[in-house]
Amino acid sequence: MQKRGITVLAVAVLFALYVQNEAVSSSRYIAMGNLQTVIHGETLFSTDIDEDRPTTGFLWCQVREGTIHYRPTWARFVRIRDQKQFVADIGNDNKAYLHFGKSKAEASGKYRCEVKVPDNSIITGNMFAYSHPIVKNNDSWSLKKDDTEPSTVVGPTVYTALDTTARIPCPIIGYPEPNILWYKDNIPLEIEGRVTFDKVNGVLSIGEITEQDAGNYRCEATNQFPVQIDGPEQEFIVKLKQELKVGDNYGWMLPLAIILIILILLFIIIFTCQRCAKYKADQYNVAERERALHNDQVPLKNSV
Numbered sequence: 001m002q003k004r005g006i007t008v009l010a011v012a013v014l015f016a017l018y019v020q021n022e023a024v025s026s027s028r029y030i031a032m033g034n035l036q037t038v039i040h041g042e043t044l045f046s047t048d049i050d051e052d053r054p055t056t057g058f059l060w061c062q063v064r065e066g067t068i069h070y071r072p073t074w075a076r077f078v079r080i081r082d083q084k085q086f087v088a089d090i091g092n093d094n095k096a097y098l099h100f101g102k103s104k105a106e107a108s109g110k111y112r113c114e115v116k117v118p119d120n121s122i123i124t125g126n127m128f129a130y131s132h133p134i135v136k137n138n139d140s141w142s143l144k145k146d147d148t149e150p151s152t153v154v155g156p157t158v159y160t161a162l163d164t165t166a167r168i169p170c171p172i173i174g175y176p177e178p179n180i181l182w183y184k185d186n187i188p189l190e191i192e193g194r195v196t197f198d199k200v201n202g203v204l205s206i207g208e209i210t211e212q213d214a215g216n217y218r219c220e221a222t223n224q225f226p227v228q229i230d231g232p233e234q235e236f237i238v239k240l241k242q243e244l245k246v247g248d249n250y251g252w253m254l255p256l257a258i259i260l261i262i263l264i265l266l267f268i269i270i271f272t273c274q275r276c277a278k279y280k281a282d283q284y285n286v287a288e289r290e291r292a293l294h295n296d297q298v299p300l301k302n303s304v
């Protein structure tokens, strides 16, 4: 109980600091809030929705002057990353709420709560919606969970030709911004020279590919945050494994050969079927002719 009291005090002080920094004229007001929530969303990758995930909580903030809680005349939350605005729900308890419900990891980030108080000044405070790192996939890039290693997903094999630039994706979502490390055949990969990593798009590029570049690549994304406001920081990780295959420039020959073989088989089947039908038709005609011949002979025999 005492610990909780200390926490609330700590939150209040934090917000008081923000208020003083950002709205000096209203320093008699104190913004308070729950400071953080954790988004559960997906397990390992973005289409891997965890059915049993608990609903993510909410962020709330409130303006106080001494022991008075002001009912905000207006309140909103702004996500800092993309400046997206969310109108707050104002509860009967005079708190401004941002509910996350079954939000995905993409909703994570730093948020600014903005509350308008009776003297029309706007009090703000920063809050955090944390998410462990997840790999962002889509319909045309399917991932599957690795059954042998925890927190690991396997991506499709990346094919590349000699002397070209290979691109190995590792798009990660999470807050705080995950740190990404690369490994090739379990050895840390140096990001230098012809090997570059574009953090914004999450793509590793390897220029002037040689046979030696083929192998098993893995990116590991980690971040840390406290699950409870007064708890210790915990580390979260997701690993993505992809194989890079280096071919000559005839990688397209195999599918073409398969298509050709299917076409040839199809022709053979159609041809033999036609022959078969014709043979049957011939046999039928022979029988008919013989029957006709036979029938012709009947009256002759009878007439004898």
Ligand SMILES: *[C@@H]1O[C@H](CO)[C@@H](O)[C@H](O)[C@H]1NC(C)=O
Pocket (backbone or CB within 6 Å): 136, 137, 138, 139, 140, 141, 169, 170, 171
């Ligand atoms: C799907 O994800 C992959 C890997 O990040 C990316 O290269 C590709 O452009 C994405 N496709 C679509 C349709 O978003």
